[in-house]
Amino acid sequence: MRAQRRPIEVIAEKGIEFLIRLCGISAILFVFAIFFFVFREGAPMLGKIDLGKFLFTQTWYPTSLNQARYGVGALIVGTLSVTTLAMFIAVPFGVGAAIFVSEFCGRKTKEALKITIELLAAIPSVVWGFIGLTVMNVVIQKVFNVPVGLNVLNAAILLALMSVPIIVSIGEDSLKAVPDSYREAGLALGCTRWQLVWRVLLPAAKNGLLAAVLLGVGRAVGETMAVLMATGHSVNIPHSVFDSVRTLTATIAAELGETSEGSDHYRVLFLIGILLFSITFAVNLTADLIVKGIRKK
Amino acid sequence: MPAPANSQPKAMFAETRFTRKKRRAELIAKWIFGAMALAMIIPLALIIGYLVIKAAPLLSWDFLTTNPTNGMRKGGIWSALLGTIYLVVVSLCISAPIGVLAAVYLNEYAKENWFTRILHLAVVNLAGVPSIVHALFGLGAFVLFARLDRSIIAASLTLAIMTLPVIIASTKEALASVPMSFREACWNVGATRWQTIRQIVLPNSISGILTGVILQVSRAAGETAPIMFTGAVFYRNIEEGNLFAYSLKDQCMALSMHLYTVTTQVTNAPEALPYAIAVVLLGAVLLVNASAIVFRVILRSRKKW
Numbered sequence: 001m002r003a004q005r006r007p008i009e010v011i012a013e014k015g016i017e018f019l020i021r022l023c024g025i026s027a028i029l030f031v032f033a034i035f036f037f038v039f040r041e042g043a044p045m046l047g048k049i050d051l052g053k054f055l056f057t058q059t060w061y062p063t064s065l066n067q068a069r070y071g072v073g074a075l076i077v078g079t080l081s082v083t084t085l086a087m088f089i090a091v092p093f094g095v096g097a098a099i100f101v102s103e104f105c106g107r108k109t110k111e112a113l114k115i116t117i118e119l120l121a122a123i124p125s126v127v128w129g130f131i132g133l134t135v136m137n138v139v140i141q142k143v144f145n146v147p148v149g150l151n152v153l154n155a156a157i158l159l160a161l162m163s164v165p166i167i168v169s170i171g172e173d174s175l176k177a178v179p180d181s182y183r184e185a186g187l188a189l190g191c192t193r194w195q196l197v198w199r200v201l202l203p204a205a206k207n208g209l210l211a212a213v214l215l216g217v218g219r220a221v222g223e224t225m226a227v228l229m230a231t232g233h234s235v236n237i238p239h240s241v242f243d244s245v246r247t248l249t250a251t252i253a254a255e256l257g258e259t260s261e262g263s264d265h266y267r268v269l270f271l272i273g274i275l276l277f278s279i280t281f282a283v284n285l286t287a288d289l290i291v292k293g294i295r296k297k
Numbered sequence: 298m299p300a301p302a303n304s305q306p307k308a309m310f311a312e313t314r315f316t317r318k319k320r321r322a323e324l325i326a327k328w329i330f331g332a333m334a335l336a337m338i339i340p341l342a343l344i345i346g347y348l349v350i351k352a353a354p355l356l357s358w359d360f361l362t363t364n365p366t367n368g369m370r371k372g373g374i375w376s377a378l379l380g381t382i383y384l385v386v387v388s389l390c391i392s393a394p395i396g397v398l399a400a401v402y403l404n405e406y407a408k409e410n411w412f413t414r415i416l417h418l419a420v421v422n423l424a425g426v427p428s429i430v431h432a433l434f435g436l437g438a439f440v441l442f443a444r445l446d447r448s449i450i451a452a453s454l455t456l457a458i459m460t461l462p463v464i465i466a467s468t469k470e471a472l473a474s475v476p477m478s479f480r481e482a483c484w485n486v487g488a489t490r491w492q493t494i495r496q497i498v499l500p501n502s503i504s505g506i507l508t509g510v511i512l513q514v515s516r517a518a519g520e521t522a523p524i525m526f527t528g529a530v531f532y533r534n535i536e537e538g539n540l541f542a543y544s545l546k547d548q549c550m551a552l553s554m555h556l557y558t559v560t561t562q563v564t565n566a567p568e569a570l571p572y573a574i575a576v577v578l579l580g581a582v583l584l585v586n587a588s589a590i591v592f593r594v595i596l597r598s599r600k601k602w
Binding site for chain 2: 013016017019020021022023024025026027028030031033034037038040041092093096097099100101103104105113115116117118119120122123124125126127129130131133134135161164165168192193194197215218219221222223224225229249252253256257261269270273276277280281283284285288
């Protein structure tokens with residue numbers, strides 16, 4: 001037998017469930033909305049410029065009155081150089097720290113380390129930028145004896161510190177996912193922890209570690225304020241790590257405020273936004289597919 | 298088995314050259330990896346210490362409660378501080394309900410199918426969209442399309458969408474940690490899906506959800522890029538001491554933006570000023586995060602199942 005519920009309750013419940021479903025799909029709506037609205041502002045420019053020229057030439061003269069040129073080649077190289085160097089610093093340290101947290105330390109150290117890493121991740125990017133501008137700038141000038149401390153190296157160190165937490169936490173997860181029986185088998189055969197890490201754990205967790213690195217890359221590519229303040233902000237193909245560069249994100253942040261709505265320059269900045277959106281979308285998608293692949297196994 | 302190299306019958310697990318070497322290798326490994334972990338913590342401590350020392354001359358209660366004056370070279374940070382509070386609270390009011398309900402859907406309603414799979418991908422990608430792209434989106438959608446102009450509400454909406462994945466992820470984790478048997482018991486006495494969620498699932502995961510909300514606060518407070526073009530301005534004077542000095546349609550100052558402005562646009566600012574702003578911002582964010590951590594630790598120790 002069924003207890004009778006008042007119709008109003010049934011309707012209220014239906015209403016709430018509808019709301020839940022609506023919120024549930026909101027993430028998809030928002031991702032589409034982001035693409036749509038950024039595209040909407042940038043699209044009129046697609047017909048006006050040659051995409052090949054836009055992507056592969058290096059002359060960025062957006063404010064020139066009669067000969068404005070929009071080539072983001074140098075900006076892409078800037079983003080790539082900063083991100084690559086940041087990963088060269090962050091990956092060894094991040095993976096090393098993940099190995100230490102997951103394999104070598106006791107429970108208390110582990111807790112303390114994880115909390116510190118979480119706090120490291122919480123530092124706002126504008127504060128990192130400020131640190132780059134004031135502290136790192138001087139340190140790099142002194143240590144390497146170069147005239148300008150705002151360069152690829154400076155931004156890369158900041159980005160490394162910013163993306164290390166994500167590498168550590170995802171990396172640790174993937175190491176944790178390696179079954180204990182692997183470790184036991186290795187230890188029973190008499191291998192050292194060192195060998196265990198190199199020969200057993202890293203190969204077994206390599207997909208997860210790859211995903212961790214990719215997420216770090218995604219974070220580094222999309223970072224705005226820190227690179228805006230620390231790269232030196234000059235459109236330039238870098239020849240060494242001590243050259244100043246400018247990134248895609250920083251260009252939007254620096255120039256959007258000065259353009260008038262609807263101008264070519266304004267629309268080109270939105271096109272750069274679409275480019276960034278596509279890059280991070282691809283990177284995150286790949287990382288996610290890799291992670292899901294592991295879970296299925 | 299071959300006999301041990303020195304044939305004296307010591308203890309069975311006496312140290313041979315091999316085990317000594319092995320132990321040393323282990324120690325070295327531990328130290329190397331430990332040093333790598335330390336390499337991340339030391340800069341954190343050094344930086345915070347340095348900032349606080351540099352900022353010390355300016356830090357006082359008056360610094361927090363007076364408006365910036367004299368082209369932002371003198372005075373305090375009151376209008377920026379209040380602006381940040383407004384942005385955080387309004388964005389929280391928008392993203393918390395949507396995020397929690399979305400997580401409820403993902404964890405309680407969604408079936409294992411391709412659509413749910415896409416939904417998960419969308420959440421992951423929403424979390425990965427660069428903050429400056431969120432700014433462009435906010436400008437295109439809220440400021441221009443929805444005609445909200447540059448205002449607290451437009452900036453908060455942008456922040457809310459940006460921080461939504463934080464809430465969804467942590468709420469989902471909290472919901473998933475409620476054992477399935479709780480739900481089954483509830484269904485078995487005839488409760489509907491929503492009744493189960495409201496009476497059993499949500500009360501049992503409320504603290505985990507709150508942790509996620511706290512993390513959203515810290516994230517929203519620190520962001521600069523998304524609010525730069527959607528509602529934050531370089532300078533605005535408001536009534537000191539009045540907590541309701543801004544209205545939703547106003548533009549506001551914000552701490553993060555203020556730090557950027559003072560560092561890069563204002564010349565001849567006193568040396569300690571940007572450091573002091575950075576310390577206030579960093580202090581606020583870390584305090585919020587630390588409270589989330591404490592909260593979580595207490596929670597874990599109280600967990601009944």
